[in-house]
Amino acid sequence: MDAAPNISEVAALIADPSRGTMLTTLLGGQTLLASELARTAGVTPQTASAHLAKMVDGGLILSESHGRNRYFRLASPEVAHVLEALSIVAKPTKVRSLRQSKQTRALHFARTCYDHLAGEVGVALTSKMLEFEWLMSEGKNFAITDRGADGLLAIGVDMRRIPTGRRALARQCLDWSERRYHVAGLLGAAITNRFFELGWIGQKASTRAIEVTKAGAQGLSKNFDIRVDALKSQSETM
Amino acid sequence: MDAAPNISEVAALIADPSRGTMLTTLLGGQTLLASELARTAGVTPQTASAHLAKMVDGGLILSESHGRNRYFRLASPEVAHVLEALSIVAKPTKVRSLRQSKQTRALHFARTCYDHLAGEVGVALTSKMLEFEWLMSEGKNFAITDRGADGLLAIGVDMRRIPTGRRALARQCLDWSERRYHVAGLLGAAITNRFFELGWIGQKASTRAIEVTKAGAQGLSKNFDIRVDALKSQSETM
DNA sequence: ATGATACTTCGATGATAGACGAATAATATG
DNA sequence: CATATTATTCGTCTATCATCGAAGTATCAT
Structure with a gap:
């Protein structure tokens, strides 16, 4: 035993x-x-x-x-979950060097959290999907509306093709940098995958930081009304 | 920054x-x-x-x-969350002494997990509430049905009096011993509190282990169709 | 084959920190 | 006031473990 x-x-x-x-x-x-x-x-x-x-x-x-x-x-996702939970409790370290400051700004702007988008872009995306009523907050999860399913399908994320399993469909994951929620779970992963496929975002090796491409900026503006450069400038003025 | x-x-x-x-x-x-x-x-x-x-x-x-x-x-609940997440990933230690074995059996039978019930009793309770359609599984949370609200009111848990806040109402918390979900969040805490008030359960100082009283066994049988001794014997045959 | 690359094993070193005994501080009890 | 209880501070000892140099193994390139 x-x-x-x-x-x-x-x-x-x-x-x-x-x-x-x-x-x-x-x-x-x-x-x-x-x-x-x-x-x-x-x-x-x-x-x-x-x-x-x-x-x-x-x-x-x-x-x-x-x-x-x-x-x-x-x-496993369970291990990722432990690391996330620790990130929330851990107090942030102070930035020392200019180099570190750049890295930090990049991380705050956009990064992957295991397999989904986090940072300002991830939070903005989630916020817009709530505003458009693609998602509804439901406890510690998100429910996907019919409108949301349609909207996602338009950018090539087909909810019907997401396998159902033990893993949550759309978990609310607390962002350590923004202290607001972004979409995790299967939906978060599916959206992030699709953004990679579309060439909207890219990732350098051995970094969590995500870069938004020109095509990505256009796509996010058109489909989600997100002004990427507005986010960037906001983080630069901090 | x-x-x-x-x-x-x-x-x-x-x-x-x-x-x-x-x-x-x-x-x-x-x-x-x-x-x-x-x-x-x-x-x-x-x-x-x-x-x-x-x-x-x-x-x-x-x-x-x-x-x-x-x-x-x-x-904070966040710290509790870290400890829970670690419990899932941690491999169970092997039992050595008889004394430890007893403690272990008690923990598996019933314990508190921060502020809600866990272990066989916690999982059985959750399972019955799902069976009775008091709860509905909804991603990583539970939704409370009207029938559930009525049933809970009958044992003195008034959903309307539970304060709404940042904390999830009824989170699905993975039980490390049973590897099945039990109810956490505000509802889990409210039910557990009520069980203490009713004298159904008791806790010895500086233990997480929970004891089910005679009144508790009756109450659980009558209200939830749970046979506590059946659970107990099951854990003893393991 | 020969050298280069990627990773591992071994052994030595040095720093960290967990443990307790002894002593001190703060509070309760009589 | 005297004494017991609870918790903390200080100093010392010890064990653990992260680190790296040196050497070894496995694979790739030419």
């Missing part, structure tokens, strides 16, 4: 700053190389290797070997 | 086994003394004092002094 779960064991895996940075990077939803994760954490490959082994062993991440490369990704 | 949140810092606070035990105990929703927490963690008062100071400083718990006593409780 199982006793109470040992939360400290998992927490200890996240508690190391190098591992924390790796996990936060992987929360971008990407599958990354050991060397890339070593670089983002600022440690040597040996050190990174030890960290990654521990996290694989602890069930936080999964690895896949291709030739001499080894790829890592988060093990 | 704020940079990315430092999740490792928070995780480090939970990563220590003594602190983990204290937090898990406080997840029972109780307000406990420093000495009680020292005992549950199995450390001396000095050591506990240092741990508690760190957790207060880190924003995980709040303290309140009454005379020479100092009481501690979890700082």
Whole structure:
């Protein structure tokens, strides 16, 4: 029989700053190389290797070997959920360098949160979908209206083709930077995927930061009445 | 401007086994003394004092002094949420002693999860309310039907008197022992409170384990068609 | 084959922090 | 006031673990 779960064991895996940075990077939803994760954490490959082994062993991440490369990704949405929950409780660190400030601004502007959009763009998108009554707030989830289903279909997100499973359809995920909700769950992932397909957004390797392309700015303006440059300037004046 | 949140810092606070035990105990929703927490963690008062100071400083718990006593409780539902999320990911520890086995069985049978019922009793209650169509599953939440509101009113839980706020009304909370959902959120708390008021359940100090009284067994049988002893025997045969 | 790249293993080092004993402070009880 | 109880502070000891250099293995490129 199982006793109470040992939360400290998992927490200890996240508690190391190098591992924390790796996990936060992987929360971008990407599958990354050991060397890339070593670089983002600022440690040597040996050190990174030890960290990654521990996290694989602890069930936080999964690895896949291709030739001499080894790829890592988060093990499950549950792990992502832990990282999100910690992000809410964690107090934000103060920005030190100009370089860091740039990165920070990019993260606040738009980023992936496991597999869906977060940051100003993610929150603006969610806010507009509520305003258009595509979504309705329903407790800790969103309900999708008929109008919403139509609207989403128009940009190529077909709700009927989203597989139903254990995972929530449209969860309200609290954004740590905006302190407002954005759409997570299957719908959040589907929309984000479609935006990638359409070339509206792009992501550099080993960053959570998302860039909105010209086509994306047009698409967001036309379909969602979102002025991307207005968001950007707002974040720059902060 | 704020940079990315430092999740490792928070995780480090939970990563220590003594602190983990204290937090898990406080997840029972109780307000406990420093000495009680020292005992549950199995450390001396000095050591506990240092741990508690760190957790207060880190924003995980709040303290309140009454005379020479100092009481501690979890700082927020957000912190409870982190602990729950960690419980799901953490692998269960194996039971070693007979004493531990008893405690474990008690925890599996019924416990408080921050401020609502969990364990076999919590899951059974939720399951019955779904069966009776008092609740409807709705994504990651429950919706309360009119029939449900009536039924709850009959045992003294008045939905109209539950304050609406940021907190979800009836969240689906994944039970780490049963791996099924139980009712959390404001409704979960209201029901649990009422059960305490009715004397249906009781809790020993500094334990998360809940005992169902004779009155409770009758009440649960009459109102929810739950046979408490059937649950108990089931857990004993495991 | 030969060298280059990606990752891992091993061993040594150094820093961190958790533990307790002893002593102190604050409050309650009689 | 004296004494017991509760909690904290300080100093010391010890164990753990993150880190890296050096060396080793596996794969790719030419």
